[in-house]
Amino acid sequence: MSDENKSSSVPSAGEPVATRSAAPMWIIVTTLVLLFIGGIYFDRHSGWFNPKVYAPYTSAENLEGFQPQSGAAAALARGKKTYEAVCGICHGPDGLGKPGQAPPLAGSEWVVAKGFNRLAHIPLMGLAGNIKVAGKDWSMNMAAMGAALPDDDLAAVLTYIRSAWGNQASAVEGDDIKKIRSGMGGGSQPMTHDMLMAMPE
Amino acid sequence: MKTGLSIFIAAFIALGTSWCGFVLAPLLQLGSAQQTVILQTTDNWPLQRTGAATLGLQVYRAYGCAACHTEQVRQTGSAFEVTLTSLGNQKPADFIEFTKSLFVLPGLANYTNAIAASLNGWNGGLPKTLLTATDKDVATEMADRLKAVGVKSETAIIATGPDIARGWGSRLSVAADFLYDQPVQLGSLRAGPDLANIGVRAPDANWQLAHLYAPKSVTPNSTMPSFKFLFEVRKVGASPSPEALNLPKEFAAADGFEIVPKPAAKQLVAYLLSLKANVPLYEAPFTPATAAK
Numbered sequence A: 001m002s003d004e005n006k007s008s009s010v011p012s013a014g015e016p017v018a019t020r021s022a023a024p025m026w027i028i029v030t031t032l033v034l035l036f037i038g039g040i041y042f043d044r045h046s047g048w049f050n051p052k053v054y055a056p057y058t059s060a061e062n063l064e065g066f067q068p069q070s071g072a073a074a075a076l077a078r079g080k081k082t083y084e085a086v087c088g089i090c091h092g093p094d095g096l097g098k099p100g101q102a103p104p105l106a107g108s109e110w111v112v113a114k115g116f117n118r119l120a121h122i123p124l125m126g127l128a129g130n131i132k133v134a135g136k137d138w139s140m141n142m143a144a145m146g147a148a149l150p151d152d153d154l155a156a157v158l159t160y161i162r163s164a165w166g167n168q169a170s171a172v173e174g175d176d177i178k179k180i181r182s183g184m185g186g187g188s189q190p191m192t193h194d195m196l197m198a199m200p201e
Numbered sequence B: 001m002k003t004g005l006s007i008f009i010a011a012f013i014a015l016g017t018s019w020c021g022f023v024l025a026p027l028l029q030l031g032s033a034q035q036t037v038i039l040q041t042t043d044n045w046p047l048q049r050t051g052a053a054t055l056g057l058q059v060y061r062a063y064g065c066a067a068c069h070t071e072q073v074r075q076t077g078s079a080f081e082v083t084l085t086s087l088g089n090q091k092p093a094d095f096i097e098f099t100k101s102l103f104v105l106p107g108l109a110n111y112t113n114a115i116a117a118s119l120n121g122w123n124g125g126l127p128k129t130l131l132t133a134t135d136k137d138v139a140t141e142m143a144d145r146l147k148a149v150g151v152k153s154e155t156a157i158i159a160t161g162p163d164i165a166r167g168w169g170s171r172l173s174v175a176a177d178f179l180y181d182q183p184v185q186l187g188s189l190r191a192g193p194d195l196a197n198i199g200v201r202a203p204d205a206n207w208q209l210a211h212l213y214a215p216k217s218v219t220p221n222s223t224m225p226s227f228k229f230l231f232e233v234r235k236v237g238a239s240p241s242p243e244a245l246n247l248p249k250e251f252a253a254a255d256g257f258e259i260v261p262k263p264a265a266k267q268l269v270a271y272l273l274s275l276k277a278n279v280p281l282y283e284a285p286f287t288p289a290t291a292a293k
Helices: A002-006 A026-045 A060-064 A070-084 A118-123 A151-163 A174-182 A193-198 B002-031 B053-064 B092-102 B107-120 B134-148 B205-213 B265-273
Strands: A127-133 A136-142 B077-086 B128-134 B152-162 B231-235 B257-261
Touching: A070 A151, A070 B077, A118 A193, A118 B152, A136 B134, B053 B265, B077 B134, B077 B265, B092 B107, B107 B128, B107 B205, B128 B152, B134 B152, B134 B257, B205 B231, B205 B265, B257 B265
Parallel strands: none
Antiparallel strands: A127 A136, B077 B128, B077 B152, B231 B257
8 A cells, every 4th residue: 555655646745635435334224225215105106207196196096096987977988988989980080970981970860869779770780871861862881880889888879979069869878778789680781771760760 | 626527427417317307307297288178078178268368367477466376276185975866766764774784884884873974864855965075985885785776876076175175176276277377377375365266266257356456345354455556547437437346435436436447457357267176187086066966
């Protein structure tokens, strides 16, 4: 050690020199413990920087648990979601349809009819051939887009299209769809205008 | 200066981390905030303010209203509430008898007294709140049990906290509420009440104008300063102005004079009336009172 000092190239011997020493162990340990406690606290209370999570909710799951799940409004929200995923591609999120692709549902007499028996048969069985919608003639094909949906979801979709975009018609319950489904018989032929008109509204 | 570089690096890291924490992280978190949808509806929230109300925000800012008023409702918790809406074909007395069979269930045992007390002397009037201040599991269990015997109920979510108890809002304030506020007037001191929901609490523009002109004229003992300079006292013309304030005698102008709001006062009131905190959002869920049928 002393040899090293002698061979130092610093000429002025009297100048004070900054030395180093290791930080005391207890500071390091305390810091790590504090960081650990902070981490646990953060974990439990922060919601992981999710911009949707505010106190008093502690996490995204906690907040999800407080979302209203029952009632007519919830069915509408569910119907909207399902509609946009399944039917919206053709009929449009605004229900206006697209020329050459699908007729409108907004203002369609098939959708806002008093009863929903005919309406429910369209997504359950599909629709083919000539049909008049809001004064315009269509002659295309729609597959049975709703046949695979659970009763409750299809009911929610129909409730939604019957009350969105200015449409005003009664709600549809899951049990109604169940009844219609069980009364449908086996055939897989798509509906036509005449078949629809032959059944009760 | 052998340590110059280390000091620079240390200072850079210190300032850099706080910049990341105070500027970058909030930007990443909320910088892309957009209009959201009111829970269980297809309506947007918040709506862009009208022109007058947008200018009113600047008046609010200029006269330092935020020094005494906050615009942030706080919430300390959420509770579930189960309300009876239809007894099906049961008689009220049978139903009360039936609720006794619920008390042995582990989840509901703690609510025995509360339910019994709420049904004490009940004559069958509906809707009837059965359970308050409970949690989700208990509320769901209760609703399921009721459904099983053909009794209909609604489950509501109620935001709780001192601010909400004072009627200052229906739920906590969240970032989305301030989307169109530039700058946001959160405030930090409550010499006066919180104003986040004032547009619902005091929706009368004439009340607001009279309050600004002379707070004591509508709230005796008010310590809020009066903002008289936002009004003009002038001679009554050929016919009295329809905008003239209608004040109690001791605050009113002298005979032959009338007090009319200047544009800034009208803008400020338009802004105040646009302040609402009464719609449920995904991040601040609750059941609005009107939805409980």
